[in-house]
Amino acid sequence: MAFVIAAAWGVRGDVMPHVAIGAELRKRGHDVALVSNPFYERPARDAGLSFVPVGTAEEYDSLVNDPGVWDRRTYLTSGARHLLPTVEGFFRAIVRTYRPGETVLLASRPGAWIAREKLGIPAVALLSSPGLLSRIDPPHPGRPFPVWADALVRSRRGLRLLHALKALATGLRVSAGGSPLPDWHWRILAEYRRVRALAGLPEQPPADAARPALRVGLWPSWFSPPQSDWPPGLRLSGFPFHPRPPATPTAPVGEESLRPVVFMRGSAASHQRAFFERAVQCCLRLGRPGVLVTPHAAEVPAPLPPGVSHLPFARLGELFGASRAVVHHGGVGTLAYALAAGIPQVVIPIVGDQFDLGYRMERLGVGSMLTQNPVSAGRLARELRSLCSSERVRRRCEVLRDQVDHEAGCALTADWIEELIASSRSRPDPDLLRA
Numbered sequence: 001m002a003f004v005i006a007a008a009w010g011v012r013g014d015v016m017p018h019v020a021i022g023a024e025l026r027k028r029g030h031d032v033a034l035v036s037n038p039f040y041e042r043p044a045r046d047a048g049l050s051f052v053p054v055g056t057a058e059e060y061d062s063l064v065n066d067p068g069v070w071d072r073r074t075y076l077t078s079g080a081r082h083l084l085p086t087v088e089g090f091f092r093a094i095v096r097t098y099r100p101g102e103t104v105l106l107a108s109r110p111g112a113w114i115a116r117e118k119l120g121i122p123a124v125a126l127l128s129s130p131g132l133l134s135r136i137d138p139p140h141p142g143r144p145f146p147v148w149a150d151a152l153v154r155s156r157r158g159l160r161l162l163h164a165l166k167a168l169a170t171g172l173r174v175s176a177g178g179s180p181l182p183d184w185h186w187r188i189l190a191e192y193r194r195v196r197a198l199a200g201l202p203e204q205p206p207a208d209a210a211r212p213a214l215r216v217g218l219w220p221s222w223f224s225p226p227q228s229d230w231p232p233g234l235r236l237s238g239f240p241f242h243p244r245p246p247a248t249p250t251a252p253v254g255e256e257s258l259r260p261v262v263f264m265r266g267s268a269a270s271h272q273r274a275f276f277e278r279a280v281q282c283c284l285r286l287g288r289p290g291v292l293v294t295p296h297a298a299e300v301p302a303p304l305p306p307g308v309s310h311l312p313f314a315r316l317g318e319l320f321g322a323s324r325a326v327v328h329h330g331g332v333g334t335l336a337y338a339l340a341a342g343i344p345q346v347v348i349p350i351v352g353d354q355f356d357l358g359y360r361m362e363r364l365g366v367g368s369m370l371t372q373n374p375v376s377a378g379r380l381a382r383e384l385r386s387l388c389s390s391e392r393v394r395r396r397c398e399v400l401r402d403q404v405d406h407e408a409g410c411a412l413t414a415d416w417i418e419e420l421i422a423s424s425r426s427r428p429d430p431d432l433l434r435a
Contacts, residue, residue, distance in 0.1 A: 023242060
């Protein structure tokens, strides 16, 4: 058996796929440690993993309560500010935890990759969503569009044109003496180089140092088909559900009118009171019960009207199986559970790849994405009424529900990691060769 270090940082959508894969490997007898913020210690230990902290719980609270992280204009700069202090922490935690000759690393963060290069650990890169992988099937940019671009962003051809215009603008800026990279990128690069020096590594890594032994995309091919410009060797396993959705829907037969609409903005997003106020108004307009899911109780209107309830946390597989539709932020985990439940979705993205994921969901025909900010309760009610009454949407939801494999995301990924473990052990130890 092997020792697997899963190093992950961020919100639940960033960290929980590592926990899911780790739990599957633990079930197969491997020893697995999660290296992450202390906020994730409990889910790690519940999954049977050991835990190595990086940073403090206060730093996690600072991340999720920073309004800049949830603003489309500033989320990259704000996110980089919170990421910077973790680079050295991840490096030191992995070096401290590493077991010579036994370790495999699951990681995506700079400090973890420095440790991987320093120690020569076989590494696996887990990619949770397809955004920014391809220029052939372009991702939906993570920002609102001007009015003139509305028609373009609804098609792949239009998105390609927008990316071409962006590349042209970047080229013009570089030719005029400007930098193609923003300040936050340079700050992370400077910290990355500082920790590399601390590790005794050259400023520039060797050409193959950043190439993992295995790359896994944690989505099915029907959600985002492979493209010719994706990284070489990328394998697609499927959505890594943890916990797995129920095998059959949990909604009572014949009680469709009693099934609520779920409204959520992810496990961490703060400063969302306006959204939940409009969600309550939307439920009243529809005459349908609603469930508001957020850990930030202060952002939920009070008192709530009859039929509308608040949950600080929910098992999405069970909740969505008993629901009529879901309105959410476009996180890949939420989107996957809604696909598994076969219910329509409305995605209102906040930042980052949520725009791209909402676009892909809309392209599958199981819902719609609204990028206006804010979205009125009336518009939201009209969109839900249209989706819930559409026979075409109902059929597409059922077709894709039957295509979702509840096991493959974790099981296939674990299979491939075990293949890597076996192949790594069959190679001669480089220290012995030098002796």
